[in-house]
Amino acid sequence: MAESIQELIQEADAECRRLSIPMLGPHKAAYLCELIREEQPKVVVEVGTAIGYSGLWIARTLRELGQGKLITLEQDDARADQAMRYFRRGGVEHIITLLRGDARTRIAEIDNTIDFLFLDGGFENYHPCLLACREKLRDGAMLVADNAGIGAAEMADYLALVRRSGESRTEWFETDLEWNPRDAMEITVLRM
Numbered sequence: 321m322a323e324s325i326q327e328l329i330q331e332a333d334a335e336c337r338r339l340s341i342p343m344l345g346p347h348k349a350a351y352l353c354e355l356i357r358e359e360q361p362k363v364v365v366e367v368g369t370a371i372g373y374s375g376l377w378i379a380r381t382l383r384e385l386g387q388g389k390l391i392t393l394e395q396d397d398a399r400a401d402q403a404m405r406y407f408r409r410g411g412v413e414h415i416i417t418l419l420r421g422d423a424r425t426r427i428a429e430i431d432n433t434i435d436f437l438f439l440d441g442g443f444e445n446y447h448p449c450l451l452a453c454r455e456k457l458r459d460g461a462m463l464v465a466d467n468a469g470i471g472a473a474e475m476a477d478y479l480a481l482v483r484r485s486g487e488s489r490t491e492w493f494e495t496d497l498e499w500n501p502r503d504a505m506e507i508t509v510l511r512m
């Protein structure tokens with residue numbers, strides 16, 4: 321029987337803090353899920369699965385919406401294995417595809433139209449990932465880039481591109497993450 325996603329989120333949260341695995345944290349995750357609820361995407365793509373903390377939040381939201389699937393990309397096999405265990409335990413593995421390897425190339429293999437792109441896997445990878453999947457993004461797709469505060473310099477190419485390619489805003493958050501107490505997400509509605 322599937323376990324409670326809320327309990328799995330709490331377990332993954334504690335595991336990330338214990339092992340110093342960076343993750344979104346509850347404040348930004350809740351906001352991300354509000355955006356997903358508003359957008360009602362059929363396909364969400366996440367770059368940077370880690371051990372599945374944010375994936376659990378996203379999958380729970382898609383399950384509540386009764387539609388949509390998550391394609392999530394991770395290059396670290398041990399983290400990807402752990403994420404899959406969480407997804408199976410939560411009974412959401414059937415709405416999740418995990419692609420292993422370098423997201424900068426693997427993201428180009430996605431053959432669905434992408435409605436929602438969440439970037440959280442190496443600041444300098446945001447720009448190449450966006451370019452690699454640009455053709456698949458639908459007009460009006462929402463892009464959410466984490467760490468747009470602390471990572472602004474490393475993702476300057478990405479920020480410049482989205483700010484001239486759509487309606488883009490920088491949303492700041494106070495978090496309970498000791499390694500990152502104040503940071504931003506760049507939220508863009510893409511216009512072709």
Ligand SMILES: C[S@@+](CC[C@H](N)C(=O)[O-])C[C@H]1O[C@@H](n2cnc3c(N)ncnc32)[C@H](O)[C@@H]1O
Pocket residue numbers: 342343344345367368369370371372373374375393394395396399421422423424440441442445
């Ligand atoms: C900040 S963590 C992701 C946290 C996750 N989104 C969460 O909130 O639970 C970043 C992850 O991106 C992965 N990553 C970094 N560069 C990558 C790449 N080029 N391709 C795929 N994954 C990558 C790292 O291995 C790491 O697990």
